[in-house]
Amino acid sequence: MEVEPLGEGLLVLRFGSGIDPAVNARVHAAADVLGQHALRGVDDLVPAYASLGIRYRAEAWLTTDRPPWQALAAAVQALLDGTAAAAAPAPRTVEIPVCYAAAHAPDLAVVAAQAGLPASEVIARHCAPLYRVAMLGFAPGFPYLIGLDPALHTPRRADPRTQVPAGAVAIGGGQTGIYPRALPGGWQIIGRTPQVLFDPGRQPASLLQAGDGVRFRPIDAAAFEQALPT
Numbered sequence: 001m002e003v004e005p006l007g008e009g010l011l012v013l014r015f016g017s018g019i020d021p022a023v024n025a026r027v028h029a030a031a032d033v034l035g036q037h038a039l040r041g042v043d044d045l046v047p048a049y050a051s052l053g054i055r056y057r058a059e060a061w062l063t064t065d066r067p068p069w070q071a072l073a074a075a076v077q078a079l080l081d082g083t084a085a086a087a088a089p090a091p092r093t094v095e096i097p098v099c100y101a102a103a104h105a106p107d108l109a110v111v112a113a114q115a116g117l118p119a120s121e122v123i124a125r126h127c128a129p130l131y132r133v134a135m136l137g138f139a140p141g142f143p144y145l146i147g148l149d150p151a152l153h154t155p156r157r158a159d160p161r162t163q164v165p166a167g168a169v170a171i172g173g174g175q176t177g178i179y180p181r182a183l184p185g186g187w188q189i190i191g192r193t194p195q196v197l198f199d200p201g202r203q204p205a206s207l208l209q210a211g212d213g214v215r216f217r218p219i220d221a222a223a224f225e226q227a228l229p230t
Helices: 021-037 068-082 108-115 119-127 221-227
Strands: 002-006 010-014 042-047 051-056 093-099 131-136 143-146 161-164 168-172 175-178 183-185 188-192 213-219
Touching: 002 068, 010 068, 021 042, 021 051, 021 068, 021 131, 051 068, 093 221, 108 119, 108 188, 119 188, 119 213, 213 221
Parallel strands: 093 213
Antiparallel strands: 002 010, 010 051, 042 051, 093 188, 131 143, 131 213, 143 175, 161 183, 168 175, 168 188
């Protein structure tokens, strides 16, 4: 693990690079440990694919012999070393209903052609895994999900859309994700969920949290319309 200060209030722990489920699992295991022990002055933990950001108040770690970030880094390292063998808690699993009907899946045929599979098999394979929310990013509540069947890996669109509808379920390279609101985007849209991914008036605002497990469940167009929020 590498430790790097970014400014006066952010410490970054780096566990590797790239998109690697094993490395991401280490990130979430560290976040679980630090979250349970509530180090003084720490306001937030921000997991990413291969790193963990620790937002903290420098005044809580003032010492006479070293900068605050080094004092915090030493405490973090000691805590992680002392609990390395502890089993991580089982992640929460959230089921997300998805309508894969043509009206909500403009790029399903593209993904099917890329994979050399019928659309029905693409849907079945997309719903089969238990995904993990590797991180939230791009927009509030947007989950980057690890676990996509390699056969469904599809390049992003050459011409990104200026607006993707809220709830669009899409594939970008080796990842799948869900657009939390209407946004520009270049991922291949293969379905849409009626669930609200992000609501600032809700607590927590984001339906999914980093580290959660996610399963997709196919629904038809009628069920989609019935489940839309009023």
